[in-house]
Amino acid sequence: MMISGVAMLALCTLLGSILGDLLGVALGVKANVGGVGIAMILLIATRLWLSRRGLLTLPLKLGVEFWGALYIPIVVAMAAQQNVLVAARSGPLVLIAGIVTVFVCFATVALMSRIGERGETMDEIEAKARGELATSGNPV
Amino acid sequence: MEILKHDLTANSLLTAFAIIGLVMWLSNAISKHVLFGRVHGSAIAIVLGLAAAFAAGLWTGGEKGVVDIPILSGIGLMGGAMLRDFAIVATAFEVDVGQARKAGAVGALALGLGTLLPFIVGSLLAVAFGYTDAVSITTIGAGAVTYIVGPVTGAALGASSAVIALSIATGVFKAVLVMVGTPIVAKAIGLDNPRSAMVFGGLMGTVSGVSGGLAATDRRLVPYGALTATFHTGLGCLVAPSILYLAVRALAGG
Numbered sequence: 497m498m499i500s501g502v503a504m505l506a507l508c509t510l511l512g513s514i515l516g517d518l519l520g521v522a523l524g525v526k527a528n529v530g531g532v533g534i535a536m537i538l539l540i541a542t543r544l545w546l547s548r549r550g551l552l553t554l555p556l557k558l559g560v561e562f563w564g565a566l567y568i569p570i571v572v573a574m575a576a577q578q579n580v581l582v583a584a585r586s587g588p589l590v591l592i593a594g595i596v597t598v599f600v601c602f603a604t605v606a607l608m609s610r611i612g613e614r615g616e617t618m619d620e621i622e623a624k625a626r627g628e629l630a631t632s633g634n635p636v
Numbered sequence: 637m638e639i640l641k642h643d644l645t646a647n648s649l650l651t652a653f654a655i656i657g658l659v660m661w662l663s664n665a666i667s668k669h670v671l672f673g674r675v676h677g678s679a680i681a682i683v684l685g686l687a688a689a690f691a692a693g694l695w696t697g698g699e700k701g702v703v704d705i706p707i708l709s710g711i712g713l714m715g716g717a718m719l720r721d722f723a724i725v726a727t728a729f730e731v732d733v734g735q736a737r738k739a740g741a742v743g744a745l746a747l748g749l750g751t752l753l754p755f756i757v758g759s760l761l762a763v764a765f766g767y768t769d770a771v772s773i774t775t776i777g778a779g780a781v782t783y784i785v786g787p788v789t790g791a792a793l794g795a796s797s798a799v800i801a802l803s804i805a806t807g808v809f810k811a812v813l814v815m816v817g818t819p820i821v822a823k824a825i826g827l828d829n830p831r832s833a834m835v836f837g838g839l840m841g842t843v844s845g846v847s848g849g850l851a852a853t854d855r856r857l858v859p860y861g862a863l864t865a866t867f868h869t870g871l872g873c874l875v876a877p878s879i880l881y882l883a884v885r886a887l888a889g890g
Contacts, residue, residue: 509725516792519878532721532788533874536728543729557729564726568678569656573715574787575685575808576708577701578801581693589765589776590802594809596761597754597780601839602821604749608742608835609826619828 501559508538641707648710656714659684676847679812682783686805699797717791724784728870742831743864746838751872754780754841755880758806763888770885772799777884778876779803782842783811785872792877811845818849827853830860837861841868 512535519534539560546552644651663684664677671680689701698704703712713719758780762773775795779786779802786803789795795803818827818836826832827850837846837860846865850857 505722505726505729509722512725513721531792531873532724533870533872535721535725536870536873539725539728560726560729562726563723564729567723567727568681569660570715570720570723571784572659572678572681572685573652573656573711574720575682575715575804576689576692576711577703577715578686578689578787578804579693579699579797580686580690580701580801580805589761590805590809593758593761593776593780593806594813597757597806597810598813598817598840600753600757601750602817602825604753605746605827605832605836605839606825608746608839609832 497553498555498559501556501561502563503559504542504556505539505560505563508542509535511535512538644707645709648707649713650710651707652710652714655708656711675812676815676845679808679815679845682808683812686801686808689801721788724788724869724873743834743838746835747864747867747871750839750841750868751781751875753839754810755876758803759884767799768888770881770888771795773888774876774881774884775799775803776806777880778872779806780810781807781872781876782869783807784869785841785876788873789876789881793881807842811842814840814842814845814849816849818845819853822853827857830857833857833860834864837864838868841865841872 509532512533513531515534516531543552546556660677660681663681666680667673667675667677692698692702692705692708696704700712702708755777757777759773759777761780762776767773767776771790771793772795774793775786775790776799778789783804784807786807787800790800790803818840822828825836827836833850836850840846840849840861842865846861847858850861
């Protein structure tokens with residue numbers, strides 16, 4: 497049933513929200529602490545549990561994936577209701593923060609790709625896959 | 637005219653679906669035909685949304701963007717905290733745990749750094765621009781992680797709408813930069829194999845930035861980058877309003 501997927505998602509989100517609030521109280525923060533993140537972990541765990549028991553049916557999956565697919569449009573709706581006028585007044589912060597962050601992250605990717613063993617490139621992996629197919633006698 | 641207005645307002649959520657759908661369609665068309673796929677349609681749509689909120693703010697003098705226009709009030713429900721959290725949680729469903737394990741320690745390290753480094757940069761700049769309260773500093777820092785982590789953190793901590801808008805704008809600008817910049821720097825940062833794509837996804841974070849940037853670089857790398865990037869938002873939403881906020885509060889006081 498498709499509604500079971502939607503219900504499962506709703507339960508995980510609600511439970512995450514409750515746990516996040518409880519965590520906030522426990523930490524003495526007047527806030528929901530990581531409710532969304534906890535809900536995501538709950539959903540992944542539930543999916544694993546269901547698939548191990550073979551209960552992960554297509555309608556159930558659709559019930560969850562429908563909402564996942566709506567995520568970008570919902571973010572667009574969220575963007576459209578922000579107080580952009582006020583944010584625009586402190587424009588330079590956005591520009592500088594964006595540029596510096598992306599530069600720092602690109603540099604770190606460069607650094608991390610160089611340390612450790614070099615991974616096979618996509619071209620090499622595909623060439624190897626083609627080679628294996630060829631040796632097993634299947635025409636590519 | 638009155639009848640039209642009445643129907644659109646009475647069915648405000650449906651009006652919102654129709655209008656946002658139109659914006660998405662328009663954005664994808666611009667992405668494909670005007671910018672030749674260099675900027676992801678979703679990034680254009682978000683920029684259009686922010687621009688509409690800006691225009692509506694000028695027009696109505698309100699604080700809630702297009703929601704202050706009665707026939708568009710449904711956008712407030714569609715993009716409100718309830719449905720937003722619901723949809724974000726749903727995206728976790730696509731994470732493949734088996735494949736994620738293969739990314740191993742390097743992917744985890746990249747994820748950690750990808751949350752911490754942007755947060756530090758964003759927070760320091762927030763302080764440099766005169767923000768002194770821990771809630772605003774944390775929200776802007778979280779916005780530098782992704783444009784989802786920013787508002788989720790801001791909403792959780794009770795930041796002002798202006799600061800939340802700032803954090804979204806920072807995250808969106810970052811996503812746009814990643815999309816446009818990735819194909820340019822791909823060679824220089826060694827982005828030609830699954831391992832570095834996973835490192836890239838973990839570090840850059842924004843799913844639309846990563847998938848757009850990798851798609852423009854090498855389509856085959858997209859799933860690897862998206863795999864670590866999908867964890868990014870969850871991790872950010874988990875640590876930004878909790879551990880990172882507490883750290884900022886300890887440093888900034890209050």
